[in-house]
Amino acid sequence: MYCTNMALSDSADKTTLMSIQPYTEDQSDALQEVVNIAMGQAGDSLARILGNFVALSVPRIRLVTVKDVIKTVTDMVDNNAEISAIRQSFSNSLRGEAIVVFAQAGADDLADLMGYDTDLDQSAKQELLLEVGNLLVGAVINGISETLKTDLSFSAPSLMAERTPLDQVLVPEQLSWSHALLMEVNFTVENRDFKCHLLMFMTEETIDSLRGILDEFMDGI
Amino acid sequence: MTPESLEKWLFVPCRHNGISIELTQAENGEEALAAYRDGKAEVMFLDLTMPVMDGYQVLEQLQKEQLNTFVVVVSADIQPKAQERVKKLGAIAFIKKPVKTSDIENVLHEYGIV
Numbered sequence: 248m249y250c251t252n253m254a255l256s257d258s259a260d261k262t263t264l265m266s267i268q269p270y271t272e273d274q275s276d277a278l279q280e281v282v283n284i285a286m287g288q289a290g291d292s293l294a295r296i297l298g299n300f301v302a303l304s305v306p307r308i309r310l311v312t313v314k315d316v317i318k319t320v321t322d323m324v325d326n327n328a329e330i331s332a333i334r335q336s337f338s339n340s341l342r343g344e345a346i347v348v349f350a351q352a353g354a355d356d357l358a359d360l361m362g363y364d365t366d367l368d369q370s371a372k373q374e375l376l377l378e379v380g381n382l383l384v385g386a387v388i389n390g391i392s393e394t395l396k397t398d399l400s401f402s403a404p405s406l407m408a409e410r411t412p413l414d415q416v417l418v419p420e421q422l423s424w425s426h427a428l429l430m431e432v433n434f435t436v437e438n439r440d441f442k443c444h445l446l447m448f449m450t451e452e453t454i455d456s457l458r459g460i461l462d463e464f465m466d467g468i
Numbered sequence: 469m470t471p472e473s474l475e476k477w478l479f480v481p482c483r484h485n486g487i488s489i490e491l492t493q494a495e496n497g498e499e500a501l502a503a504y505r506d507g508k509a510e511v512m513f514l515d516l517t518m519p520v521m522d523g524y525q526v527l528e529q530l531q532k533e534q535l536n537t538f539v540v541v542v543s544a545d546i547q548p549k550a551q552e553r554v555k556k557l558g559a560i561a562f563i564k565k566p567v568k569t570s571d572i573e574n575v576l577h578e579y580g581i582v
Contacts, residue, residue, distance in 0.1 A: 287544030
C-alpha cells in the first residue's frame with residue numbers, strides 16, 4: 248500500500264494537503280502496475296539505444312512535499328555525489344515534470360555505450376544526455392498514456408544540471424510545486440558505470456484526477 | 469499482478485474445461501518459492517521486478533530444486549534479452565504486460581495445462 252503515510256510537518260501543509268485523500272489499496276496497486284508497465288517500455292527503449300541489457304528497479308511511489316524532496320531523492324539515488332540531469336514537463340490529463348538524474352560516472356560512460364568517440368566536446372555530451380533523457384521520458388509518458396488511455400503531451404527536454412551535487416539541484420526554487428506524487432525507477436547497465444534514475448513528479452491536482460483515471464482503468468481490465 | 473486480475477485471466481479457460489484452481493499470491497520471490505515448496509504451485513505466474521528476491525533468482529533457485537512446475541513469466545520488462553534469459557532459466561513462456569487473456573489461454577493450451 249502506497250501513499251498513505253503523509254508526514255505533515257506543520258499546519259500550513261496540513262491545510263493544503265487536506266484535499267488529498269490517500270489512494271485506496273486497489274488504486275495504489277493499479278498505479279504501481281501502470282508505472283511498472285511504462286517504466287518497462289522506457290527500459291526497453293534504453294536497452295535498444297545502448298545495445299545492452301538494462302536492469303530495472305522496482306518502481307517506488309511516494310507523496311513528497313517540496314521540503315522533504317531532497318532527502319527523499321538523495322536516499323533513492325544512494326548518495327550525494329555529482330550528477331547531471333535533464334527535465335521535461337508533461338501536461339494534458341496529468342500534469343507534472345519528469346527529471347532524469349544521471350550518476351556522473353554513467354553520464355561519462357554514455358558516449359562509449361552509444362558507440363561515439365569518448366573525447367566528445369561538452370556540447371555533444373550535453374546533446375547525448377538530452378537525447379537519452381528524452382527517449383526515457385517519451386517512452387514512459389507514452390506508456391502511461393497508452394495504458395491509461397488518456398492524452399498526455401510533453402515538452403522538449405532541457406538541461407537541468409551538469410556535474411552538480413544532487414542537493415543543489417532539487418532546491419525548492421527550482422521546483423514548481425509544493426507537494427507531488429513522486430514515481431521513481433532506476434536503470435543500470437550490468438558491468439558498466441551507467442546508472443540513471445527517472446523521477447516523475449505529478450502535481451497536486453493530478454493526484455486527485457488520477458484517482459478517477461485509475462478507477463476507469465481498473466473497470467476496463 | 470493482483471489475485472483478482474489473475475483470477476479473471478484464468479477464469480474463462482479453466483471454467484471451459486471444468487478445472488477448478490486455487491490461487492496463492494506471493495509478495496516477492498521468497499514467498500513464491502515457499503509456496504512452491506508447499507506444493508502450491510503446479511503453475512507459477514512469475515514477475516521479474518520484485519523486492520527481496522527477483523524473478524531471475526526464483527528461476528535459478530527452481531532449477532537447483534529440479535523445477536517441478538510450469539513457470540510463466542509475466543513482466544513489464546519487455547527487453548528481448550529478458551525474454552531470452554528467462555527461457556534459458558527454464559520458464560515455459562514470457563507474457564508481456566499489459567496482459568491479454570488470450571496470451572494466458574494460449575500458453576495454458578500449448579502446454580496442455582487446460
